[in-house]
Amino acid sequence: MNELMSPTLAGAAAGLGVAMPMGAMSVLLLQEAMRDRRTAVAAAAGIAAVDLGYAALATALGPWVASHISPVEAWVRLASAVILLVIAAHGLAGARRPGAGPDSDSSDSGAVLGQDTVAADAGGGAGVGQAGVFVRARPGKAFARYVGLTALNPTTALYFAALTTAQGAALGTGTAGAAFLIGVGAASLLWQQALVALGSLAGTRIPDRARLWTFRLGYGLVAAYAVKIALPLP
Numbered sequence: 710m711n712e713l714m715s716p717t718l719a720g721a722a723a724g725l726g727v728a729m730p731m732g733a734m735s736v737l738l739l740q741e742a743m744r745d746r747r748t749a750v751a752a753a754a755g756i757a758a759v760d761l762g763y764a765a766l767a768t769a770l771g772p773w774v775a776s777h778i779s780p781v782e783a784w785v786r787l788a789s790a791v792i793l794l795v796i797a798a799h800g801l802a803g804a805r806r807p808g809a810g811p812d813s814d815s816s817d818s819g820a821v822l823g824q825d826t827v828a829a830d831a832g833g834g835a836g837v838g839q840a841g842v843f844v845r846a847r848p849g850k851a852f853a854r855y856v857g858l859t860a861l862n863p864t865t866a867l868y869f870a871a872l873t874t875a876q877g878a879a880l881g882t883g884t885a886g887a888a889f890l891i892g893v894g895a896a897s898l899l900w901q902q903a904l905v906a907l908g909s910l911a912g913t914r915i916p917d918r919a920r921l922w923t924f925r926l927g928y929g930l931v932a933a934y935a936v937k938i939a940l941p942l943p
Contacts, residue, residue: 713888716880720764720892722930727760727868728897729927730800731920734859735904741851742908749908751848753901755855760865761894767869768886783941789875790939793931796868800928868931875938 734756742749859865873880873889880886 713884716885716888717892719876720889720894721896722892723764723869723872723889723934724760724893724896725900726927726930726934727865728757728900729930730924731904734855737858738855738901738904739908742905746905746909748848748851749905750902751852752855753905754898755852756859756901757894757898758852759856759859760897761890762860763866764869764873764893765890767866767873768880768890770870770873786875786938789871790935792867792871793935793938796864797928797932797935800924800931803924872934872938 738749738752738756741752880889
């Protein structure tokens, strides 16, 4: 059990690191929760599914890549750490701009928020029809729409690729890799569902300071991961 606890906790930290910074998709999810909670729950599951999918792909390929570059394993770890530090630095730098958030988190599709909102409504989101009647989106359509929007951002794939390649040996066994994925999926899903609950209760009026701290905590985890995998230095 203790052998599985470490990769599970590592996966949970990785999942939170990529999910916590609140970007455009997070705001869309909050708006979805204000309109209909069932639809928002499905949308949150779609976002978490993309995080899990990218993590699963990277976890499957990471150990294979690591096994073929063992002579320069330490340098690969260092390169992966640099990539993660760049992601963290870019996110934290963007979080310092008043009213702005970085475009590199997994919850942000990389599009302008207004464009995302139009895309969400056009894709069948809950809203007001031509006759002014409230239209409730189907959870299945909401899930598919949020999967598509979240998958547009390649930074999540890069994040997990760098992380799992650097930890190839640790995730080399099937049980360790599965435990890591359980941690990623559970942490991402719980965070997205927490946003749904927040949207249902409080709406989208989240203080800027609270959003700023989500960036600091999320990208702080990414930076901590970078330091962890870089040591010992080559």
